Amino acid sequence: MTRISLVVSDVDGTLLPKSKVLSDGAKRAVAKLHEAGIGFTIVSSRPTIGMTFLIEPLAITLPFGAFNGSSIVDAGLKPIEQHLIPPTTAQRSIDILTEFGVDIWLFTNDQWLTRNPDGEYVSHEKLAIKHDPVIVTDFSSYLTGACKIVGASSDAPLLQRCETAMQQAVGNQATAVRSQTYYLDVTPPGHDKGTFVEAMAKRLGISTAAVATIGDMQNDLPMFARSGVSFAMRNATDDVKKHATHVTDSNEHDGFAAAMETVLKLT
Numbered sequence: 174m175t176r177i178s179l180v181v182s183d184v185d186g187t188l189l190p191k192s193k194v195l196s197d198g199a200k201r202a203v204a205k206l207h208e209a210g211i212g213f214t215i216v217s218s219r220p221t222i223g224m225t226f227l228i229e230p231l232a233i234t235l236p237f238g239a240f241n242g243s244s245i246v247d248a249g250l251k252p253i254e255q256h257l258i259p260p261t262t263a264q265r266s267i268d269i270l271t272e273f274g275v276d277i278w279l280f281t282n283d284q285w286l287t288r289n290p291d292g293e294y295v296s297h298e299k300l301a302i303k304h305d306p307v308i309v310t311d312f313s314s315y316l317t318g319a320c321k322i323v324g325a326s327s328d329a330p331l332l333q334r335c336e337t338a339m340q341q342a343v344g345n346q347a348t349a350v351r352s353q354t355y356y357l358d359v360t361p362p363g364h365d366k367g368t369f370v371e372a373m374a375k376r377l378g379i380s381t382a383a384v385a386t387i388g389d390m391q392n393d394l395p396m397f398a399r400s401g402v403s404f405a406m407r408n409a410t411d412d413v414k415k416h417a418t419h420v421t422d423s424n425e426h427d428g429f430a431a432a433m434e435t436v437l438k439l440t
Contacts, residue, residue, distance in 0.1 A: 175382040175401050177440050179235075180206055181370055182429065183388035184217035184224065185301065185353065187406055190425050193301050195230055202433035203231045209437055212377065216242050216369045218352035218360075218392060220280045220321065221250060223302025235373070240280070240321045241348065241392055242369030243361040254372070255282065256361035260316040262346040266359040267312055267322065269342050273335040275326040275357075278306070281318040288312070294325040294355060324357040332357050350392045358392065367395030385436050387421070387429060389413060402439065404432040 182188050188199055206213045213231065216238030217224060224239060228248055236245050236253055245254040258266070263279075270277045276292035278285060285306045287295065299305060309315070324339075326332045336357050339349040348365055352358045366388070374381045382401035386393070389406040390413060397403035397416050405417035406428050414420050419435060422428030 175380060177211060177385045177402060177436050178379045178383040179212040179214070179373060179377060180385045180387070180433070180436060181238075181366075181373065181396060181400070182213070182215050182386070183366075183390070183393050184215055184219060184227070186389035186408060186424050187387055187393075188215065188227075188424075188429050195227065196427055196430070198427040198430035200230055202430040205437060206433060207232060209440060211436070211440065214238075214373065216366050216396065218321070218356070218358045219302060220282075220285065220304075221246050221252075222283060222285075222304050225250060226303055236376070238366065238369040241350075241352070241358060241360045241364070242366045242372075242396075243348075243364035244282070244320060245369065245372060252282065255320070256364050257317075258319040258322065258347050258359060258361050260319070262343050262362075263316045263319040263322060263359075264313075265342055266339065266347065266349070269335065269339050270322070270324040270357075273324065273326075273331060273338070275324040275328075275332065275335065277312070278323040278325065279312050279315055279319055280321040280323070281315060282320055284315075286312065286315055292325060293327055298325075320361070322359040324359075325355060326357075327355055329354040352390055352392045365395040366393060367399040370396045370399045385439075387432050389424065402436070404435070 214235040384400040385402040386400040387404040389409040405414040407423040421432040
């Protein structure tokens with residue numbers, strides 16, 4: 174087996190529990206990776222502004238991936254690579270989400286925009302990304318800078334149907350996939366967590382076989398497919414688990430830390 178040289182982790186549902194507070198076990202696990210000479214970074218559907226609080230406690234020095242990997246940002250928060258949703262596709266995405274009656278958020282590189290300050294997941298997102306939204310009446314002025322568009326709804330079956338409709342509507346002009354059962358993300362075309370893994374492997378001069386990945390949702394499957402070893406969280410769906418090399422404990426029981434112990438044993 175190829176020695177693991179890099180670990181790429183999802184954030185929500187994987188590295189973080191529902192409280193969105195990094196556990197001591199996760200911190201210790203990443204410290205052990207650093208001590209073993211194994212690189213560590215994160216990739217998430219989160220915006221850049223929602224990942225900065227993880228950089229210092231995890232001593233991340235490598236670039237990390239925001240917006241499902243369509244933006245690659247250095248540890249100093251400077252964009253290295255950034256891609257946007259085509260404006261016409263952004264509008265089409267908003268139209269589809271409107272038809273399904275779900276809350277709509279638009280993220281630019283440095284702002285979170287919403288028309289509904291009382292949306293059912295707004296307070297949840299505030300807690301998660303530690304940032305407040307900008308309230309707007311219309312998204313049209315921001316379509317040329319859209320890094321991600323999100324449909325938020327507690328009706329999981331509805332959002333799954335919306336995902337199918339969105340994928341048919343945007344085709345190859347965007348990537349549409351759920352990052353949580355309650356979030357449907359629309360991100361720039363041709364970029365996902367798998368392309369982020371490939372970019373990081375190339376940057377470090379290693380094979381993708383030397384990369385271990387860990388996640389819990391459908392948007393993590395592209396990075397599972399492009400890594401030598403993959404871990405699904407116990408809280409993942411069976412569909413996600415079947416695509417992973419290993420299944421670890423849940424995000425509420427330090428499954429991330431347990432997976433990192435397995436990575437250390439593999440090396």
